[in-house]
Amino acid sequence: MIAKGHTSAAAAAAATLLLLLPVLLASAQDAPAPKKVLPSYVPVCKRKDADLSGCVRRAVETLRPRLRKGISRLRVQPLEPFTLPALRVERDLPALRVNASLADIHVDGASDFRIQKLRVDPENLMVSGEVLLPLLRVKCKYAISGRLLTVPLQGRGNFYGNFSDVLVTATGRGKRSNEGGVDHAIATSINLRMRLGGAKVDFDNEDPDSAAAANAALSFVRSNTDAVLEVVTPVAEETAEEVALQMINNIFMRLPFNEILPDA
Numbered sequence: 140m141i142a143k144g145h146t147s148a149a150a151a152a153a154a155t156l157l158l159l160l161p162v163l164l165a166s167a168q169d170a171p172a173p174k175k176v177l178p179s180y181v182p183v184c185k186r187k188d189a190d191l192s193g194c195v196r197r198a199v200e201t202l203r204p205r206l207r208k209g210i211s212r213l214r215v216q217p218l219e220p221f222t223l224p225a226l227r228v229e230r231d232l233p234a235l236r237v238n239a240s241l242a243d244i245h246v247d248g249a250s251d252f253r254i255q256k257l258r259v260d261p262e263n264l265m266v267s268g269e270v271l272l273p274l275l276r277v278k279c280k281y282a283i284s285g286r287l288l289t290v291p292l293q294g295r296g297n298f299y300g301n302f303s304d305v306l307v308t309a310t311g312r313g314k315r316s317n318e319g320g321v322d323h324a325i326a327t328s329i330n331l332r333m334r335l336g337g338a339k340v341d342f343d344n345e346d347p348d349s350a351a352a353a354n355a356a357l358s359f360v361r362s363n364t365d366a367v368l369e370v371v372t373p374v375a376e377e378t379a380e381e382v383a384l385q386m387i388n389n390i391f392m393r394l395p396f397n398e399i400l401p402d403a
């Protein structure tokens with residue numbers, strides 16, 4: 140239910156980071172000088188580097204402070220906090236019927252990501268890896284209606300969640316595109332899985348008509364967290380995939396391909 144929007148936002152941030160940076164970094168030192176989009180402080184890894192994945196990992200560590208604050212020139216938004224203005228989730232599944240809108244999503248802790256695995260395949264424009272987020276604190280506004288398992292979901296208010304040891308595994312694939320006359324990369328698909336070590340959620344309800352339903356839902360979520368996560372996680376993963384794909388392509392649109400993966 141509501142928990143999904145928040146972890147999705149953080150997972151999307153993690154996936155974006157995981158999938159985007161290697162491509163940004165797999166760039167040549169001597170790219171053509173005029174109108175270079177990639178800032179000079181972005182560490183460079185040679186495309187033919189025998190340990191390209193290791194090089195990219197070290198480069199990400201170097202860039203971590205900048206990632207916390209964001210890189211506006213590349214439309215990389217700040218990771219600390221990571222925010223999303225709005226997210227809609229609509230599903231009609233046997234165990235979960237939901238119509239939710241989330242707003243002012245605010246996530247603390249995304250910049251403490253730890254890259255566990257990373258594989259960069261520049262020939263096939265494919266990146267896969269695993270990122271651990273030790274602790275994410277999430278808050279947002281929500282408005283929801285629907286049903287989770289046997290429990291009606293109804294209300295609007297504020298949601299709070301603490302998620303520990305969030306493990307995000309993702310594979311991204313891309314291709315070249317010449318849309319708009321500029322040769323650039325586009326991410327064509329992202330496949331994302333996530334697993335939560337622990338989840339603590341809380342929410343208030345500002346809708347007096349649904350106070351009883353909201354209380355029942357909260358106590359159900361708290362006493363059946365595992366069952367709830369099982370239902371909610373696939374929807375959260377799909378949501379994170381959509382958000383990450385959008386964020387990545389928003390960045391790629393502005394980056395000529397020869398800056399991120401030069402032919403030479």
Ligand SMILES: *[C@@H]1O[C@H](CO)[C@@H](O)[C@H](O)[C@H]1NC(C)=O
Pocket residue numbers: 229238239
């Ligand atoms: C979801 O809610 C919005 C407004 O809150 C409404 O416009 C929309 O029709 C709803 N969608 C479904 C599938 O019920």
Ligand SMILES: *[C@@H]1O[C@H](CO)[C@@H](O)[C@H](O)[C@H]1NC(C)=O
Pocket residue numbers: 276299300301339340341
């Ligand atoms: C999340 O953690 C903070 C700090 O430890 C705590 O104040 C807050 O109540 C926790 N929130 C939930 C929903 O458990």
